[in-house]
Amino acid sequence: MTILCSKTQHLLNPCLVKQWSRVPYGVAWQWQRELVDNHLQCFHYPDRLLLLEHPPVYTLGTGSDEAFLRFDPTEDTNLLYRTERGGEVTYHCPDQLVGYPILNLQRHQRDLHWYLRQLEEVIIQLLAVYGLRGDRLEGLTGVWVEGRKVAAIGIKVKRWITMHGFALNVCPDLTGFTKIVPCGIGDRPVGSLAQFLPEITTAQVRQDLPDIFAEVFQLEMIEL
Template sequence: MNKAKIIELPLTAYEEVHDLQKRLVSMRLSGELDGDVVILVEHPPVYTLGKRGGRENIVVSEGFLKEQGISVVQTERGGNITWHGPGQLVAYPIVHLDEARMGVADFVGALEQVMIETLDALGVSARSDAVNRGVWVGDAKIGSVGIRVNHGVSFHGLALNVAPDLTFFSWINPCGLAVSMTTAEQELGRKVSMTAARCEMKRAFGTLFFEGLVETTLNELNGFPSALCGAGT
């Protein structure tokens, strides 16, 4: 598999990045974009619903959420309700699964492995679970996966709890489960740098999915970006 391009965004509204993903999927399908792209980002606090729904798993009132300034967004990804917010590292891989000769189950497993390897590099031992998808530390969930595939091209992706405020998860049943959530910081008992987490996740993607990653911006997608983080060089 060739090198993929990676776009790193600052804290950006979920809806804005959702629209970006859909544009990139269209570009990938039309051939305007000739390779895969990974978006790394953090979002302001937001709850997102999957194809299985999830509004019934909100355990606080709609009025309370409005007071907190948190929106609830319906999406087309698989799964149930989840939360995104600062301190959570989110990756959206726009990958042509047909070209990569990768099935959906293998793709989801690889996304879980990206989180496991990222956590391992940070000092946290985690595992996947064939029944309840995502990444776990003991019985606590630390990473989630939810994707959609459009004519063979993936979007949506993974969310890894590096250092978020877990209070937001107490207002829902995450992924429709009565489950406790954890973070890398909580497991290690110390501060964890989001910059370090981003770099380790980029390395994991470069190793597991691609022959390295190259940094780009939205304006450079058809240009010649520089090598990122030493991956594949």
Template sequence: MVVKRLGRVDYAPAWEAMQHFTATRSDATDDEIWLLEHPPVYTLGQAGRPEHLLPAGRDSGIPLVKIDRGGQITYHGPGQIVAYLLIDLPRRRLKVRELVNLMEQALIDCLADYDIAAERKAGAPGVYVDGAKIAALGLRVKNGCSYHGLALNVDVDLAPFGWINPCGYEGLATIRMRDLGATDDVAAVGERLLGHLLRLLPPIDPLRSPADSPSAQAAV
């Protein structure tokens, strides 16, 4: 597994880099996890409805990027750790749903390190604390290989979430770790999260070659 700590990166170049990596990888290409932050940006999934960007969001000056993951609209900004998982799923005997569950569990376990009790919510992918969303997930899978990933609110400005229907849910509350007593910065939280992702990801099966899996999406 190759881990890249990229710092703060504009959204569009990072997305294009993920697409290029996935399109050009071979059976011998190592899987990668990218840890980074983005400047303020809204992203709208492939089947996303533009009306979930509310008037205040349209007037905010925050750019909107229409992308190829599943799910609706979400916000990325400084103070939020983003982890992109570029994983050959068949090589690790993973299904898309299993990878989503793994990502959610890594987030729950990471938050538990800070004495924050987080949980899944039926029918609404992501991780929640007392009903408020603290982390979002979104994936794209092409030919059995994933890209995009997850975003965890560490010390991010929550106001831009109020200018959208987060992940398509009107009135969904969002929350951040800082308001729950966590004092670590984004980089430190990212390292803890990385440790849990690496612990939970199954090892590569050396006898299993990548399958020609159909493209798939997973919601935010």
């Protein structure tokens, strides 16, 4: 990716938004690492938000316990990645909208708890647009609707540059979650927006989410 670095700040807080359709996990992971490197080389490199979907894949956080897998990773053909993000195992699949914000928190707040709560707030405000109440649960990260976890969050921050992010279950096939204990939480079910809003589409959420993200993080979004 070409580095666009300029000290000319004609926008107060620009954030470049890139929408992709379905991207293999390994490819998107490499994109994130390249963007983080660009940030580290240039303080004025703009914030970015990548919105995409993945083919079916399981990912583990840096300290994830493989006991939360309900399959043998050495024998099963499921794709499995161990990443540098926080959190336990999760599942990605089509019609789950994944957001990877690559932000310089030195231009926001150098506070990881604040950043996690901001990501939750984006989802909560988005759900409110659709007439749904998104809840936080004390001691846990993510967003729930009527006791079902609809959004998972796992991040990595390197010298205040963020990567990884959130996964919102819009209208996916949830059966892949049966092969894991999602996020290591065995007593609370995973859900999707479609369980409450049968007509919801990923295309609609893709359209609405950037404006909410802009409002929560006080950014001006620029579509790429």
